[in-house]
Amino acid sequence: MAEKKGPPKKNERASRPPSSDQRTSRATPRQSGEDKVTEILFLALVGVAIVTSLANFTRGPVVRGLYVSLFHPTALSYYDSATGAKVYVSIAEGNVRDAPGGIRIGSQEAGARGTIMSGPQTADDLRFWEVDFASGPDGWVNEIEIQLLKPPTFVSRVVSGTITLFTFASTLLSLLFLTGIIYALVRISQVIAVQHTREKSKENPVHAAGATQDHENRRWEKVIAHVQSEAPADWRLAILEADIILAELLDRMGYIGENVGEKLKRIEKSDFETIDDAWEAHKVRNQIAHQGSDYVLSKREAQRVISLYANVFREFRYI
Incomplete structure (x- = not known):
């Protein structure tokens, strides 16, 4: 079904699709997390290589010969x-x-x-x-x-003890670096698994069955009809219905929580580019739900809030 044009938007930021630069900057948190784990793995590998090289050097013929010629152990x-x-x-x-x-x-x-x-x-x-x-x-x-x-002389005792201490320290450091490698590998596998799950959950609404897509479009058409009417009660109803659709979208994506607010708290901004729009629209919905007819809502404001919901749904091709 062809997507119907949304209501007029007061806030241009809310209705405009994110640019490629914005998408790149929003993806930075997840990318930096991957880079941090990779950096830990790289540093651990370098550390093991350095400690192993130094340990082998102290046991090598050059150091061995120098020690014997100087201190006669x-x-x-x-x-x-x-x-x-x-x-x-x-x-x-x-x-x-x-x-x-x-x-x-x-x-x-x-x-x-x-x-x-x-x-x-x-x-x-x-x-x-x-x-x-x-x-x-x-x-x-x-x-x-x-x-x-x-x-043995005092100097030879000191040098011998230093070499023994360094050998022990190099062994300990090697174990620590190996632990860092294991930790980094585990974290990398966890990050990959989480990303795979999130990407898959984000794709679920995109690849939903045609009947479901048509059903959501029909519901969205009703939301648009309500917000374009002249009755303030319909404007409130449009926002409440849009928030219900948002809750269903979050359920399909696998986010857990007793309500929309708790589900939104579990979302990382890098995985949900319109998370700010979702929060802003949901806060207005809460004010309407708590204050009822006492909450002053203009038609222009209602259309702006609906446009925020539309931004979220379009990101995941839910409408």
Whole structure:
């Protein structure tokens, strides 16, 4: 059915369709929300990359070699050669073996001292050093059970502690950034789902059956007829009927609430370009409903309010 021309409009802003610039600016809140979630995901990924790179760098050969040359740590894991170095057993009981990873031939008590003869050699992913102890059995000892005899300096303790602290902090930060990535992915999926639901609900009135469209057009024709009459009671009736149509439109779009006001509060402006028109028209309807014939309503004002409703219905092709 051809759309009938609406009543005269006093407020040009209410009757004029939104321009493309206005549509773009009204869509900004939703777009900025998507951009914010994407920014969180991007920053989290960058953070993980930076922390991982720094952690790998501190464990890399450059830092490792620099640390060894400057501070001479006592842990044998830093060295690839230590022949002739003095060591001591750093655990309660050190196991002495006949070969790297071989049979245990004896033990040395904590603090027992010796000299490294050769090594390291790897067995079962463990490194072993051949040690000539001052007394007791000699043989191959796991490097985690012995340390260099030279005591660490204050500076070496500070640097070693700093590296340990940084390793812990980098692990913690990686977990936090991974949590941020998971959160961003969840939020993106939620935003997409909500947008899909809203777009689908907005399309429902657009793609309604032809019979429903004709029915609403006939109801709208009655509203126009009432507002064009000369009886003030008809003007009030036109506004009340238009608000009923608005309530049905909001129901079709899936908005929940006990009345039109509560449903309008749930709407985001980026999803409902004529939300201000809907609010303004609904407020006049409430004044009419509460004050009845005491509310002073001119024909021009009634036509302006009906034009506000028309703007809303045309946005969603409901009339």
